[in-house]
Amino acid sequence: MLTWLRSRLAAKLALAAVAIALLIDGLGIWGLEEAAVAEMRRLAALQARAIATLIETRLEADLTHAERVPLRLAALLHDGWIGRAAIERELCAVVATSPVVYGSALAIRPETADGLAEAWAPYCHRTDAGVRLLDLGRDGRRYQDQEWYAAALARGQPLWTDPYFDEGGGDVLMVTRSVPVTMRTADGEKVVGVATADVALGWLDKVVRELPVSTSGYAFVVGPGELVAGHPGSARGAPSHLAAAPGMDDAYRRAVRESLASDAGDGQAPRDVRDPRDGRSGWMSGLPLGETGWHAVLFFPDADRAEATIAFRRRLLAASLLGGLLLALAMAALARSIVRPVSALAQATVEVAGGRLDSPLPPIHSQDEVGRLARSFGSMQQALVRHVERERLTAAEQERLEGELRIARSIQLSLIPPPAALAPERLGCDVHGALEPARAVGGDLYDVLRRADGSLCFLIGDVSDKGIPAALLMAVTHTLFRAVGRDALPPERVLARINDALAAQNAADMFVTLQCGVLEPASGALRLASGGHTRPIVVAHGFQRRDEPVAGPMGAPSDVGRPRVVAMPLGTVVGVAEGLEFPATELTLQPGEALVLYTDGVTEAHDTASHLFGEERLLACLAERPRASAREIAEAMLAAVHAFSAGREPFDDIAILVLRRAPEREVARLEIAPEVERIREASAWLSAFCDRHLLAAGVRQDLDLALDELLANVIDHGRPDPSTRVALSLERLADRVRLELRDRGVAFDPRSASVDASGAPDGGGGLGLDLVRRAFDRIDYAREADENRVVLEKKL
Secondary structure (H helix, E strand, O other): OHHHHHOOHHHHHHHHHHHHHHHHHHHOOHHHHHHHHHHHHHHHHHHHHHHHHHHHHHHHHHHHHHHHHHHHHHHHOOOOOOOHHHHHHHHHHHHHHOOOOOEEEEEEOOOOOOOOOOOEOEEEEEEOOEEEEEEOOHHHOOHHHOHHHHHHHHHOOOEEOOOEEOOOOOOOEEEEEEEEEEEEEOOEEEEEEEEEEEEEOHHHHHHHHOOOOOOOOEEEEEEHHHEEEOOOOOOOOOOEEHHHOOOOOHHHHHHHHHHHHOOOOOOOOOEEEEOOOOOOEEEEEEEEOOOOOOEEEEEEEHHHHHHHHHHHHHHHHHHHHHHHHHHHHHHHHHHHHHHHHHHHHHHHHHHHHOOOOOOOOOOOOOOOHHHHHHHHHHHHHHHHHHHHHHHHHHHHHHHHHHHHHHHHHHHHHHHOOOHHHHOHHHHOOEEEEEEEOOOOOOOEEEEEEEOOOOOEEEEEEEEOOOHHHHHHHHHHHHHHHHHHOOOOOOHHHHHHHHHHHHHHOOOOOOOEEEEEEEEOOOOOEEEEEEEEOOOOEEEOOOOOOOOOOOOOHHHOOOOOOOOEEOOOOOOOOEOOOOOOOOOEEEEEOOOOOEEEEEOHHHHOOEOOOOOEOHHHHHHHHHHOOOOOOHHHHHHHHHHHHHHHOOOOOOOOOEEEEEEEOOOOOOEEEEEEOOOHHHHHHHHHHHHHHHHHOOOOHHHHHHHHHHHHHHHHHHHHHHOOOOOOOEEEEEEEOOOEEEEEEEEOOOOOOHHHOEEOOOOOEEOOOHHHHHHHHHHOOEEEEEEOOOOEEEEEEEEO
């Protein structure tokens, strides 16, 4: 019976109770107060952390939400000036719909905002009656000197200001998030102002004053720059700096600063302090509020500690009387038979958990639960050693494989022609390619070779598999094309030679679809041969969508030049058998037309609902960019596929090759006498030019307005010699149209014309020329040899 009792953990605990009671009686009453103080400090630290977490969560949530608001405002002007009214509407909408944001501003640099000559900074903030809109630049105020404006422009990046009282703006205590605003212009990206979001901090005073801190303690917060809010000695809603905060003396302020500078930051390193308002002694602890730069400071009076000490002493005394001798005896037995072996085993587990799996276990030979636990842990330790070794070997193998795949991907991408090899001045036309393997390596390829006679031989292909096998066959196919593509062979013969070489070595029964062509850049003559590959698409230069109708007969809309799939036979896939023949098709690329070749990774891309991207979406994407360069077409296709399949892994490799023949260039010229009757002749000349180049109705209207205003200004205000002529020229470029006017009137810069408050022009033609300035992307003026020269450009 005694042997059974010694082998059971429960029996040992029962025998240890008497030893525990004797030990507790020996500690004496003097230890009760020490335990009570420690317990009170522990509970106070937990309460301090809970209070700090409450404030931190609210403050970080407000600041995180507010950071997104100026980014949204900055995006409004990125693509160009949208007007004052639109900016003011957006500011008020942001404040009305964002409960955290007290106010928001969009401060514009005067020299960059739509020709503004004065400072303009619309600011919308909350009031008791709703949102209020005002101008921070009113009455000559200089918002440019404010920290939120000047610091953001100087740093060139978003920032948070220190807390401040916004006098003349929101008139409240706040912090401000400032973001520089950039705008895309003809000269590139320009910084045009600063967008802000204000977070009012008045709620801090109310929240902190209402927080329960022990029985009679209190809390307050200290922000950047030692700004104090919520201190009971300060008036409600009136934050002040620590150096001048009411209700404090120098010793109290020194304790606050020591709490803020403490490395502990968790309430475990309190400072003894006396409250100067009522003389109560206590201790103070400070805790940082996350990454916000704010700290919570808590004061715990000694009176609360004394109450806790007395209550704790009473509880311990009652427990001592009840436990008595049993607890004292139990402690001694527990330390001897359980605590020591368990502590040794716990230390061994710490060693193992730290990665030292071969650490020896303590020699525990007992047959009770502790002994069985030690033996079970030993078995687990051995199993863990074996498992870690297997994981190490697996990880090393995986790392080796990933490294080889990275090298293979680098080698594969190096096979495609570099940008320098596709330069227009080298090839005679605009060429761009893109390759995106679905895995680390893939089976799609493209290449372009310039032959000795100046023609281009190009190839695009898709291997029947993915991954490493497809990449190997892709490399072989690419090498074969390089070997035969420069010979003076038609594309069908190039495919035949590649096919015979692949079929002779095709032990894996793989195949590849290929599209090969030969283009003469000068004449546009094109010969295509297909080896089971997707048919290419031709994109006409200057195609007019139905939402941009051409002024044709009866004003009917036109689909002239809609992107079209080349009608040609697909042919047989390459590499399955020797001696195959491949069909060829001849056509001519007109000036400016583009040939788009791609693999089925484009049209067979899947969205989250398993729908295919398809040929119709591809044609619609190309129709949106009738005048884009080869690079812009390829990048637009990739962007459309990525947007469509967002959220899914790539379905297949993607290869794109675009060849655009250079468009014809035409400069139309006209000279007229400086007479009102000749304006109609100039308008007819412009209309004929627009018809020839299929310019959209909106572009035609802007050109006609500019021509009419410039000629009228020359005739009415320039006072030219009637014997002189006004020279006009119109030029259609790849992505814009250019209008130039020369006259020998008095010197006058149309960019400087203005309109007074009544709407009357100042300097001649101000109202009309203001409309012209808004409609065109670029206006240049120069006075050259007693002659005015005005150049206007508009993007298509």
